[in-house]
Amino acid sequence: MAIADYPENMPDQKGFFGEYGGSFIPEQLQVIIDEITAAYIEMKQDESFWNELHYLYKHYVGRPSPVFHAKNLSSKYGGAQIYFKREDLNHTGAHKINHCLGEALLAKKMGKKKLIAETGAGQHGVALATAAALTGLECDIYMGEVDIKKESPNVLRMKVLGARVIPATHGRKTLKEAVDAAFEAYVKDPVNQLYAIGSVVGPHPFPMLVRDFQSVVGREARAQILEMTGKLPSSVVACVGGGSNAMGIFSAFIKDKDVELYGVEPAGRGTADGDHAATITYGKPGIIHGFKCYLLQEANGDPMEVYSIASGLDYPGVGPEHSFLKDNGRVNYQSINDKEAVKMFFELSRVEGLIPALESSHAAAYAVKLAEKKSKDDVILVNLSGRGDKDLDFVVENYGKEYGVDKLG
Numbered sequence: 136m137a138i139a140d141y142p143e144n145m146p147d148q149k150g151f152f153g154e155y156g157g158s159f160i161p162e163q164l165q166v167i168i169d170e171i172t173a174a175y176i177e178m179k180q181d182e183s184f185w186n187e188l189h190y191l192y193k194h195y196v197g198r199p200s201p202v203f204h205a206k207n208l209s210s211k212y213g214g215a216q217i218y219f220k221r222e223d224l225n226h227t228g229a230h231k232i233n234h235c236l237g238e239a240l241l242a243k244k245m246g247k248k249k250l251i252a253e254t255g256a257g258q259h260g261v262a263l264a265t266a267a268a269l270t271g272l273e274c275d276i277y278m279g280e281v282d283i284k285k286e287s288p289n290v291l292r293m294k295v296l297g298a299r300v301i302p303a304t305h306g307r308k309t310l311k312e313a314v315d316a317a318f319e320a321y322v323k324d325p326v327n328q329l330y331a332i333g334s335v336v337g338p339h340p341f342p343m344l345v346r347d348f349q350s351v352v353g354r355e356a357r358a359q360i361l362e363m364t365g366k367l368p369s370s371v372v373a374c375v376g377g378g379s380n381a382m383g384i385f386s387a388f389i390k391d392k393d394v395e396l397y398g399v400e401p402a403g404r405g406t407a408d409g410d411h412a413a414t415i416t417y418g419k420p421g422i423i424h425g426f427k428c429y430l431l432q433e434a435n436g437d438p439m440e441v442y443s444i445a446s447g448l449d450y451p452g453v454g455p456e457h458s459f460l461k462d463n464g465r466v467n468y469q470s471i472n473d474k475e476a477v478k479m480f481f482e483l484s485r486v487e488g489l490i491p492a493l494e495s496s497h498a499a500a501y502a503v504k505l506a507e508k509k510s511k512d513d514v515i516l517v518n519l520s521g522r523g524d525k526d527l528d529f530v531v532e533n534y535g536k537e538y539g540v541d542k543l544g
């Protein structure tokens with residue numbers, strides 16, 4: 136496959152990116168998923184659908200999100216100039232609204248009544264509940280009981296937005312159990328519900344359609360950086376959980392072979408099993424949630440328990456397109472640990488007045504390392520996938536002292 140054909144011709148008709156992706160699900164569910172694929176492919180050709188989505192991007196989300204030249208950060212570390220694509224400024228505070236609106240419009244078009252999904256920290260749940268409220272769909276969000284207790288502001292947001300938050304009460308009562316519960320509920324009535332997947336993961340067509348909805352980030356950023364600097368960036372950097380914000384920004388640059396692409400995974404608190412979620416760095420091909428990808432897995436192929444300080448990044452699998460881009464060498468995958476991410480959380484707050492999401496802090500931390508090795512003429516474009524309000528309490532409670540922030544005093 137030539138890079139020139141990318142990404143329009145990916146995945147193939149069965150949803151494969153090379154050997155990754157596809158659809159490994161029960162036969163009776165496959166029938167329904169095939170209907171979603173057919174509806175999406177038809178909708179993709181329909182100009183009025185894109186007009187409607189772009190109207191919402193502009194007037195509801197606040198797109199285009201700006202690109203900001205982080206001069207203070209760039210001059211502090213020397214080397215390359217760092218620019219941030221400001222997805223943190225979107226309505227609901229992150230990039231997820233881009234694909235949630237697309238999924239809601241698709242559900243509507245297909246005559247579905249309800250959107251369902253799982254959520255970990257609640258970010259995907261809030262974005263989806265928002266899209267459901269706007270489009271007049273019902274919304275059920277499955278969430279581990281432990282996470283419900285931890286993430287009270289997001290739980291309240293979802294409820295205020297009119298969604299039902301349904302606790303997953305088995306096992307460890309966190310994200311994996313929430314996926315199980317949502318999946319179980321979906322299989323019971325796949326005709327009236329659409330399972331709105333939260334990243335470029337899951338069975339075909341979700342890795343493709345979530346990427347397509349997120350590609351607006353890359354198209355805007357490419358034009359903006361050309362206008363601001365008169366040239367393409369030397370590098371583009373994004374954090375990778377499932378990989379949707381990264382695919383969104385990378386997709387516009389994949390054919391520009393002089394532009395280096397960096398995906399940043401969470402190295403957590405170490406390299407031992409269970410201490411990180413650096414899937415591409417340490418995983419092996421396997422199957423999770425109906426698709427094939429790099430996977431952090433037990434000897435028997437079961438997904439491993441994984442960890443990152445950034446709850447949006449702690450997934451044992453990764454998008455099939457990233458798995459493919461790893462093998463063909465187009466994207467360079469690196470990792471950043473908890474400590475480095477927290478340091479950048481405070482650094483970006485204090486040097487630029489931007490409080491980043493812990494997920495995005497991973498990308499920014501790697502960008503600074505990279506900038507130090509580059510020249511002043513080089514431009515590094517970083518996807519600032521979300522804002523850090525959601526992380527404030529946790530960061531201050533656990534790291535405040537170290538950085539001179541006292542919650543009480």
Ligand SMILES: *Cc1c(COP(=O)(O)O)cnc(C)c1O
Pocket residue numbers: 229230231258259333334335374375376377378379380381447448492494495520521522
């Ligand atoms: C959910 C989330 C991520 C991780 O998801 P991807 O699909 O890898 O983009 C990254 N940043 C923020 C702010 C998030 O909310």
